[in-house]
Amino acid sequence: MDTEVLVVGAGPTGLTAANELLLAGVSTVLVDRLPGRSTLSRAGGVQTRTLELLDQRGLLDPLLAGGDHPAGGSHFAGIPLPDAPADAPGPGAFRPRRPWRSVPQVVLEAFLEEHLAGQGLTVRRDHELVALAQDEEAVTATFADGRVLRARHLVAADGGHSTVRSLLKAEFPGRAGTVTTIAADVRLSGADDLPTHHRSPDGHWTGIFPLGTDGRGRPLRRLAMGGPGRSLPRDVPITEEEIREGLRAVFGERVQLLELCHARRITDAARQVARYRHGRVFLAGDAAHVHLPLGAQGMNGGMQDAFNLGWKLGAAVRGWAPEGLLDSYHTERHQTGTTVLRNVQAQGLLMDWAGSRDPDVLATRDLFTELIALPEVHRRLSEVMSGTATRYPMPDTGPHPLLGGPVPDADLGPVRLHQLLRSGRGVLLDPQGALAEALAPWSDRVDRVDRFDGGAPVEPMLIRPDGHVCWVGTPETLRPSLTRWFGAPHRAN
Template structure:
């Protein structure tokens, strides 16, 4: 073996997998076919759950220190959700994907993991022991496992001939990063009577401190093939159709055409190869859910692969990646398709679309509706259907970031997860014996209000009440952390 895990793709998903493997003590090689990192902003923000996960690895504070990243307002199909602004410890922030990529790549380089660029993967073979990937330059890499994080047009997925069912793109719209004069630095979604529309939201500032905006724009007769170049005149014409003379194009940073295709891999695992991020699911870029879902895929998969490499993964642990993440990806595709309908993506101005949006806008004024949508969009409402913990209110949910009064000093749950190991909260101090059997993989602290076993990815794998005797705890240890030492 040349390495434990080969990761194809150096976007946020692949880089996050590499960091998780590093924490787990597994070797990883990251390859990418591009000669250098992309300059395109792509996704525009980092959701609450992803920020919480970065905090659990000690990465959030240095990421926020990379520039001005203002907190934003959640929306669903362009409908504001103002009541959700302060619901979570970490609000949605405008951090473009290019910033996340550069930050993660630099972080890994500081740990001795450097992306191997100009590595175009052309062949793939696997057997009972590992995977062999061949490249255009004639070289090959042998690994125990391979993670395909190589985007929506994944070469690995094609080589596997993996099913990628869903909806083909029926139209294109423009996505662009730009500076505008006269535009408010807030989220705006607007149509004209002919169905032309524009969606704006802030991206923070450029190196000179000037505010940047992301624009999505479309309408009847504005769809073009994806490879047709976008001109400044085309941008100006679309802006004029929606805003008149209210705004002026000052600078066009980049623009591309995107489609409303929505597809999801039928299986995320193919023997020793795993699909993650856009290689596993593609959809319209609404709410940066593609990047955030991909990072969450990586967090779910990384520690499980690490356990398999180290030889203590329980039977079924690697299969739980598909079981837990495929339903999440499917739910994201559904909410994106619902949002595209509410936004009238194709600019039909059909009466039934307008009526649906008016009704939904009225319903979205209800606090409970806003909270439900926010939980879905932010990732904070994700709940994995875990075996053996039915009826436990916290099991399968992200662990609450409790403030714990410990000896020698206070700490938060997120801080205790930075080792990449599991965590057992033992308020009454009664589970030392069982926890000791997994002491090399799980940290135990006497603190909290009720006992819970937290997996390395920050999700609760078992939870007992305040008076729990530990029923099911040992089985949960074995399920997530393998055989005791």
């Protein structure tokens, strides 16, 4: 073997997967076909769930310290979903969730790549994959220059036009794009203090999001725009005049384009692979699912794919993965991807991308705007758009509001709960100190914490390395959950 795991694609998904694998002690090679990182921001925001995962790995504070990354509220179909106030109490003993932060994808990629380099892993660029084969023991990847790499497993994180997916001939059902819109990185004047989303009476619309500042301290913004007559083929170049016309259609002369940095046309295509696992190959991120980039759910979803997969591959390589653990990656993330595609397609309809001004669509949007004002609807959609609504099935356990979901943070005295997950191992919270004997056969894979000096009271709880709660209950029900997620107990010498 050249390596235990080969990761193809050095975007946020591939970089996150590589970091998770290194944390699990797995030899990893990360390749990308491009000679260097993209300079286009693409996604512009990191949702609550991804912020929590980065915090659980000790990466969030260094990331946010590296620039201007303001907090912001999310939206559903352009209808604002303000976050709860920072001082709002969390559920029970838990801290309030973190609000969405503005972090352009290009900044996130640079940060993650530098973090990996600090651990001795550098991206191998100019690696264009041209052939793929697998047998009972490994995957063999061949590149355009004749280089060959052999690995036990391969993670395909090579984007919406995935070469790996094509070589696998993987089913990719869904809908082709019917409408294009513009996404651009720009500098604007006259856009300060404006709401994020704007729509003219004749159907033209824009979305303006902060991207921090450029190298000279000037504010950058992500601009999305569309409307009647603005759905052009993807290969038609985007000009400054086209941007200016779109701004005038919505704002008149109030908002002016100062600089067009980058721009591209995106479509409303919505597809998802039928299977996330193909033998020793695992599809993640845009290689597994493509949709409109609303709320940066593509980038965030891809990173969350990687957090889900990384520790499971680590368990398989290190020999303690229970039966079905690798298959649970498809089970859990395919359902999550399906849910995201559904909400994005609903948003695309309500936003009226093409500016058709269809009376039925406008009536539906008006009604939906009223419904979002209801507290329960607002809460649910806020959870969906923040990524905290994800719940994985947890067999062998009884019902509990936290079970299967991402564990919120809590002050446990000397440390926060999320800090306990920085080792990449499972965590058992044992506030009564009654579970040491039950955990002992899994102590090489799960950390037990029973010191909560001055901290908030919490229930006994088992947390997977990806931060999802997989057991809350009595000592008698703990062993089946340990076996399901952390394999057979080790035997004492």
